[in-house]
Amino acid sequence: MAPKKLTEHLLAHSPDAFTSATRHPWLRLAGTSQLPTDSLLAWLTQDRLYIFSYIPFMGNMLSKTSIPTTSSRIKCLEWRVADCFINALTNVRRELGMFEDILREHFDWKEGGETATKETRAYQDMFAGAGAPSQSILVGMTALWATEKCYLEAWKYALGFKEEVPEEKKSHVLHTTLIPNWTCDEFEEFVICIGDLLDELADDIPEGSREWVKCEEVWQQVLWAEENFWPKVSNP
Template sequence: MPSLTSSLIHSLPIPLLTATQHPFLTAAAQSTLPLPSLIAWLAQDRLYLLAYVNFIGTILSRLPLSGGADREQSLEWRVAEVCIDALEMAKRELRLIEETARAEGWEGDVVDVRAGKETRAYQDLFVGAAAPNRPLIVALVALWGTEECYLRSWKYAATKMDLSLKAKDKDVMQRVFIPNWSSGEFEAFVRRVGGLVNKFGAGIEEGGWEWEECEEVWRQVLWAEKAFWPDVGGDEEPKKDSKKKANKEVTFGDGSKNGSADGGSK
């Protein structure tokens, strides 16, 4: 019998494709992304991450952790560990976005904004998926689904980049964000989450009500992910001085640079 994550991935191939191969990603990889679209998206992605932190906290609060000495071998403890790692990744992502926005001169436009409808959709999805009256597996599928889509999206973007570009010729998306969000570390994290989802879902009857709940939240994730990418087909001005600004390096408190943050989170 196929695993739960495999079944979900193969259940909606077209929505998965449209959610993870959006024109925004191609534009981001090829330096044709309008600057207003990039700034607006970063602002909403930052707010998404704050909602994600609350979502992870809710999952942690629902885990029935054992008090025994062997608790670290339990599935629930392993989920707690991956949730803690998710929080650490989200913290790094928030810092990466904020420090990069500050260096590029976008801080006010990225930080001083309200959640748009695309972000509110994710906020509602997280609240619903982690609701007390729903099985914990639904929240875990939502967590895995968002990360799986994000990984696929930026790996797709990475395939659209001009690999012959020198570092000085890359803009902020090519030099900082795309490598960060398509990294091997992030992929390993997503695989860990997927493995735990499959272990939790091993006892779920295919076609049963819990299975259907998982299918429903997967549909919601795909819809929300597609809606989250800004439309780049309008009349916005192309990015100006993006390559010039990309040459700035952001130095964090630990001494790392803005091109060296590990992993990604969505």
């Protein structure tokens, strides 16, 4: 029997925690347009702060890559990993602008005054640890895949309630911009690409090895951070 891929192993490792992280009551309210405005604002401002730890994390990961200079580099794992990190930075730069546009247009947002909650700081700490010089590209790629996989599945869960959205609420920014951003084909393909690269990087890593266990720890850390990152709401 072929060895289990790391992504498959992680998804099977903590199924209940993964469900809690990606099927939070906040997401159901978002998907059905019942989310209180202050709860959406709280999430937007914290996700914006989250981005400012994601960017240096990706910079740290890029600094660890050895980029081939030959014209055939496109086929090399090293180049594909670096290209993935570059794409992640490009995506998050666009999302930062998207968040700030939404905040200004829909919430009369004035920049300044926001501080990271303990839940956001948990993500900041996770990125700092996974991107530290002592950590491998494999560990960092695990952190990247874990965060993006959770977001993909979380927003797909929210999208699943689209039939319950009243007609007059379909023009809300949740349904025109936010939910489509993380459920579109392009984002799903990006997450699949990260997962494929992660499995390729882990191909020679024995299950139960120190590196393998570290990836499990990062996965658990992300699941805890993700579940708690969604603002608390009353169960719908």
